[in-house]
């Protein structure tokens with residue numbers, strides 16, 4: 001990307017949902033954008049974000065792969081990155097033994113491997129410059145053993161923990177690390193995770209724009225972590241003192257296939 005006087009933010013998973021809203025927050029704050037997602041829709045997102053008056057470059061890459069992350073990193077062409085918003089992620093509902101292992105691996109490789117590989121590359125540049133902000137989208141799911149979403153919750157527990165540890169390793173380096181922990185949010189997430197027949201898939205959810213604003217503000221302040229929404233804050237406080245067995249059973253009630261309301265007969269056409 002050509003040098004500019006504006007700061008640059010990389011936002012992953014910016015084609016929809018929380019990532020798109022995070023990219024919007026960055027643009028409104030005057031960051032140029034390098035945005036990435038796996039599907040061609042990332043270009044449409046770039047078009048909408050350009051209307052906010054900043055330079056936007058879109059990269060289509062599978063961030064579950066090291067090659068995909070290399071492609072995104074190379075697209076910055078050495079331009080210093082002021083904000084890295086590592087948000088791309090995917091869920092996977094249903095019982096672990098019934099999931100395909102390819103799908104399981106894609107979740108782990110997107111949410112963990114690709115995310116920390118990108119942070120490792122950009123984080124090193126930031127530390128060398130003594131400047132930069134990193135926002136990682138974890139989840140309140142990281143507080144609960146995720147019965148019927150076991151692998152996903154495990155990946156988010158990893159990110160929630162990793163981000164705080166990294167923040168402390170980077171104390172006094174000029175680089176901040178913040179973890180955004182959303183609760184259930186109205187995005188394409190649950191449909192993609194095949195969870196639309198579950199209670200959590202069907203329940204009323206938070207607005208992705210509100211969630212993104214909460215995360216963006218926390219990143220700009222250099223806060224360690226932030227749970228989006230009062231209800232979710234309460235839930236994580238309670239989860240911290242609740243036995244894991246009890247949490248796992250609570251999660252079953254929200255995420256087991258068929259826990260959502262059945263569609264009325266004939267509604268499927």
Ligand SMILES: NC(=O)c1ccc[n+]([C@@H]2O[C@H](COP(=O)([O-])OP(=O)(O)OC[C@H]3O[C@@H](n4cnc5c(N)ncnc54)[C@H](OP(=O)(O)O)[C@@H]3O)[C@@H](O)[C@H]2O)c1
Pocket residue numbers: 012013014015016017018019036037038039040061062063064087088089090091110137138139140141181182183184185186187188189190192208
């Ligand atoms: N929605 C929730 O309830 C919720 C709650 C807590 C945390 N989160 C986290 O929030 C983040 C954003 O999710 P969302 O809710 O906004 O869902 P979303 O609308 O499905 O957005 C996910 C974004 O990540 C991208 N992505 C997924 N896998 C990718 C891959 N392998 N390579 C490149 N891009 C990839 C998607 O792009 P493509 O379409 O191109 O794949 C999309 O842009 C995720 O990390 C998720 O775990 C969500």
